[in-house]
Amino acid sequence: MYEVVSHGVSFAFSQEQEQIRQLAREFAEAEIRPHVAYYDETQEFPHEIFRKLGELGFLGILIPPDCGGAGLGAIECAIIVEEIARICPAVALGVAAHNGLCTYHIYRYGSQALRERYVRPLAQGETLGAWGLTEPGSGSDAGAMQTIAIRDGDHYILRGSKNFITHGNVGSIAVIMAKTDPAKGKRGISAFVVDKSMPGFYASKKENKVGMRCSDTASLVLDDVRVPATNLLGQEGEGFQQALAILDGGRVTIAALSVGLAQGAFEAAMKYAQERIQFGKPLIEHQAVAMKLARMNMEIEAARLLTYRAAWLRDRGEPFRQEASQAKLFASEIAVRTAEDAIQIHGGYGYIKEFPVEKYWRDSKLLTIGEGTSEIQRIVIARSLLEQYRSK
Amino acid sequence: MTILACISYVPDTAAKIGVTADGSGLELGGAKYILNPYDEFAIEEALLQRERHGGRVVALTVGSDAAKEILRTALAMGADSAVIIPATGLDSFGVAANIAAYAKAIDASLVLLGRQSIDHDSFQMASTVGALLGVPSISVVSKLEIESDRVRAERDIEGGKEVLEATLPLVVSVQKGINNPRYPKLPEIMKAKSKPIESVEPVAVSPRAAMVRYQVPQLKRANKILGDSDADIAEFVRLLHEEAKVI
């Protein structure tokens, strides 16, 4: 418990943060764990779990109490997402996207009227939120989006489609990035709050996924949707910068999700390695297995430190883009590796559904793709390094 | 109605607890402390009875300063106020005397406790507090109904239920299954942070029992593994008859 002031790290969690971790852990163990396999198998959206998450305040983590939220910060958000991901990464993905992308975006850039109308029900879990940047033809290169918004009196008409959107189907409110001025490229992108009661806005294809199966991923169609001009977030042309800033926060949460997933897979491997006997002794007494476990744990701890440091910087209002990308990149990659090693330690049993590790493995791969692929994180980090170390 | 919910701070069930070499004390290592699991039911029952009948819920713990943590949990769950009586090293009677003195001071109509604390498992609290207050006590209750000052309590007994009636004021210890403790909500956790925890002077009582020695139970691992030959099966039946004496 000491502070390295120059690098900005504090290792101490407050008593409330510990209490929140305990609450999230108990909730995940009691209310999520028993249903993990069912939702994974059926791909059904876990409405009942989200209803309960909403009651506890887990769907309005970053929103101040006067707007219906819990008024907490990035550290608490990371704690909650980590603990849920330890049990079910797919549920954690929904919690991360709802809180960090949609709800927080509207809160941070929306007018008081938009906050009242949209943020409050989102923060209280009465509705679920989606966030649409990606399109069929533009993922990493989000600036190349095709969706347009044409001004028409006191409305905009939105036309286009969004792809792979978390809560595309179950969410009734979405933040949609669209080009108000295509000639300006990225600087011509604006962000809007669009809701499903507006004619022409609907979900089409629900994806059938390898992992994160109960998370609702769908495409969204914007078929000449008339959106009131008051639903513009901030100013015209700010949408791309807003989206990047929102992704900075989102990446810290995805890092936390990765840490939780890796922790869950590691715990399963630790347990199995002590129970399974081969060559007359538990697996863990075979040094190759023990060393694998030691490395897995060390990598999780390192990822956790990167994650909470990025969250801590954000809560202090300091720049954290590079730290967020580093945390997301490292944590997601060790999550994939840890889940894979957890299967290896389980041998054949790891490959079948009676054991939990194959699901962690399937779920883990999304983490190196969503909210910016590993390659994109490296680009962000390298760009920021160049700024920092530029020789004259 | 003033309801007093008594809660204790105990080592986590997963904690590995040892005994010092001379047997005079316990080695708790870095054991994590938690709200005694049975006391969660006591808090929840207090909140449910308040929701039905009005009044207020006071959460009380007799213990070290660190135990304030569980009072914050009680506040976050919905208790109206929280009190700590800072005293450690008391025997069961000493704790009961302190609870009884405080219950009397606030004129509690209902004192609720968990059926046992999972640390020393003395099972004495409800009956001793009842006796000290001169009011009835009912232990290990799995259902509690109150109508004006009449109380109907159910207890699980082997193969059935036992129904008891009493009047308020009353001391009740509760059993798992009586209710489903609620989770504290995030905003309540944050609000509980700024609520005051009142500290009340302990009453001095001379101990009635002294701890003489702690001892680790001798593990008897007398497992026998037999094969599946006819002779083994005959031996198995013989062992069940003669050694295990179960048939």
Ligand SMILES: Cc1cc2nc3c(=O)[nH]c(=O)nc-3n(C[C@H](O)[C@H](O)[C@H](O)COP(=O)(O)OP(=O)(O)OC[C@H]3O[C@@H](n4cnc5c(N)ncnc54)[C@H](O)[C@@H]3O)c2cc1C
């Ligand atoms: C389950 C799931 C949920 C999602 N939820 C959302 C959501 O809620 N909202 C939303 O907007 N999006 C969401 N997405 C989309 C996600 O953000 C994109 O899939 C991701 O950004 C990558 O885009 P892409 O799939 O088009 O891949 P592409 O951009 O086509 O990339 C393909 C490959 O090329 C690499 N690549 C691309 N450009 C470069 C480059 N310049 N240098 C080096 N390598 C490069 C990539 O790293 C990747 O390996 C979700 C995706 C999934 C699978």
